[in-house]
Amino acid sequence: MERKSFLKSLLLGAVTVPVALSACEKEADAITPSTEEGTVTDPGTSSDNCTIAPTETQGPFPTKSPASYVRSDITDGRSGYKMTAKITIGNTNKNCAALAGAIVDIWHCDAEGSYSEYGGSGMQSVNYQSVHFLRGRQVTDANGLVTFTSIFPGWYNGRTTHIHVHIYNASGTSLKVTQIAFPEGSGTAVALVNGYSKGLSGYTSNKNDNIFSDDTAGVQIATVTGNTTDGFELSIKLNVAA
Numbered sequence: 001m002e003r004k005s006f007l008k009s010l011l012l013g014a015v016t017v018p019v020a021l022s023a024c025e026k027e028a029d030a031i032t033p034s035t036e037e038g039t040v041t042d043p044g045t046s047s048d049n050c051t052i053a054p055t056e057t058q059g060p061f062p063t064k065s066p067a068s069y070v071r072s073d074i075t076d077g078r079s080g081y082k083m084t085a086k087i088t089i090g091n092t093n094k095n096c097a098a099l100a101g102a103i104v105d106i107w108h109c110d111a112e113g114s115y116s117e118y119g120g121s122g123m124q125s126v127n128y129q130s131v132h133f134l135r136g137r138q139v140t141d142a143n144g145l146v147t148f149t150s151i152f153p154g155w156y157n158g159r160t161t162h163i164h165v166h167i168y169n170a171s172g173t174s175l176k177v178t179q180i181a182f183p184e185g186s187g188t189a190v191a192l193v194n195g196y197s198k199g200l201s202g203y204t205s206n207k208n209d210n211i212f213s214d215d216t217a218g219v220q221i222a223t224v225t226g227n228t229t230d231g232f233e234l235s236i237k238l239n240v241a242a
Contacts, residue, residue, distance in 0.1 A: 031184050031191055031200050038192055039227040044183025046236050047219045050096035053178045053238040054220065056211055059164060060123065061115040063135045066105045066166070073149040076133035080111040080151030081193060082231030087180075089144045089167060090239040098144030099242050101170040106148060107135040108163040111196040113156030139170075144237075152193050152232055157202060160209040161190055167240055175240040181212045181221045182234075189224040189232050 063069065087104060090096035109115050112126075116134060120127030134153075138146035155161050163180040184190050184206055194200060206212045212220055226232035 031186075031188075031203060031205065040189050040192065040225050040232070041187035042183060042185060043223050043225045044188065044221055045218070046221065046223045047217055048237070049217075050090070050092060050239060051217065051219050052092050052241060053176055054215065056177060056179045058166070058177050061107070061109075061118050062164070062166075063105060063107050063132075064117050066135070066137050069105075069132060069135050070137045072136065072138055072147060074106070074134050074136035075150055076116070076131065078110045078133045078151055080154070080196065081228055083150050083152045083226075084231065084233045085148040085150055085163065086233065086235045087146050087148075087165065088235075088237040089140050089146075090237055091242045092239045093241055096237075096239050098140070098142065099240065100140055100142050100144060102140040102144070102175070102240075102242070103137060103168040103170070103172065104140060104146045105135075105137045105166040105168075106150075106163055108150070108153040109156060110134060111151065111154040113154045113198070152189065154196050154198065155203060158204055160184075160204050160206050160212060162209075162211070163234075165238065167238065169242055175242055176238070178238060179211055179220060180234070180236055180238075181206050181209070181215070182224055183221060189226065192228055 089099040089102045091099040114124055114126050114128060116128045116131045118124055119129055134150055136148055140146050153161050153163060161182045165178050165180060167176045168174055182190050195203060222234045222236035224232055224234050
């Protein structure tokens with residue numbers, strides 16, 4: 001059964017609900033920001049067991065026409081620290097062997113916490129309905145891998161730093177909608193980026209996030225390496241039943 005989340009009630013038509021949701025008014029754990037540019041010293045460790053990725057909500061900002069954005073570089077001019085996202089898809093029906101030919105869509109917010117294709121409402125005041133940044137589609141190679149060039153995501157009230165993922169088989173049948181979380185704490189990329197201009201005051205940690213709080217095995221937490229000068233690299237394996 002799909003896990004409950006604070007976004008469950010935020011259907012696309014419910015554009016009047018503010019992003020500062022009272023349902024998520026839990027105290028966030030403090031994440032000590034870095035005081036200077038540096039390199040990740042705690043990249044986190046992704047789960048490598050053959051566990052199927054949890055099913056999650058698409059959220060209120062899914063890509064409207066994902067087939068229109070077959071591209072590896074999804075930056076679209078958005079400013080922020082460069083991030084390369086390497087996502088491997090495994091097939092739980094074959095001992096989590098690489099799943100070649102799978103279609104993978106991703107989308108996430110920009111440095112200020114805003115999504116493209118939406119806005120101009122109480123839910124997101126800045127209107128980005130006519131642009132399509134930080135959204136893209138790729139097909140997995142023989143190793144089950146897709147690679148996207150993007151920027152490190154920002155955050156918005158009620159949610160931790162995250163990336164949305166929708167995985168389809170080669171025929172376009174949906175296999176999984178899920179989300180990716182980031183390692184947190186001293187020495188992580190989240191601390192180095194320090195929420196960009198927003199800082200981390202009011203930030204919702206993974207364990208207080210209504211999507212990731214039950215991920216005790218760390219299945220959804222990526223490994224993130226790199227630095228603010230050269231950029232970051234995110235890697236994770238997501239397993240689906242194909």
